[in-house]
Amino acid sequence: MHEWALAEAVVESVLEAVKKERFTSVKEVDISLGELQDIEIEIFEFALKKLMEKENIFRHTKINLRVEKTLFRCRACGNEWSLKETKDIDKDVREAIHFLPELSHSFIRCPKCGSPDFEVVKGRGVSIDSIRGEIDGSED
Numbered sequence: 001m002h003e004w005a006l007a008e009a010v011v012e013s014v015l016e017a018v019k020k021e022r023f024t025s026v027k028e029v030d031i032s033l034g035e036l037q038d039i040e041i042e043i044f045e046f047a048l049k050k051l052m053e054k055e056n057i058f059r060h061t062k063i064n065l066r067v068e069k070t071l072f073r074c075r076a077c078g079n080e081w082s083l084k085e086t087k088d089i090d091k092d093v094r095e096a097i098h099f100l101p102e103l104s105h106s107f108i109r110c111p112k113c114g115s116p117d118f119e120v121v122k123g124r125g126v127s128i129d130s131i132r133g134e135i136d137g138s139e140d
């Protein structure tokens, strides 16, 4: 499943970062998920928890999942707007965009100047925002 593969990739990156920092235990991990990312958050969170359970270092870890709202920026006039502010698109189109963000250029125009030339600044992909851990020399 998509969610599991993604969760695995996230856990791997967290582990890598944790090793670099020489943390002996991880307290909190902040992860953001793009609004346009085609992911079931409940499954993703479940997968993360299951995968992290296997690692001793994560036994007291709190996972903070946040959904990052989409932000578009017009290349013509510099205007920035969110998916919610995008007018004239119905639910079906919104869903199509959700699955295929590339499609958004066929449906979305800058609300200010009407240009179809824009970039998706936020709302795609998954990122690890921060990791808080402890270094405890007495352990192990």
Ligand SMILES: [Zn+2]
Binding pocket: 074, 075, 076, 077, 078, 079, 110, 111, 112, 113, 114, 115
């Ligand atoms: Zn514009």
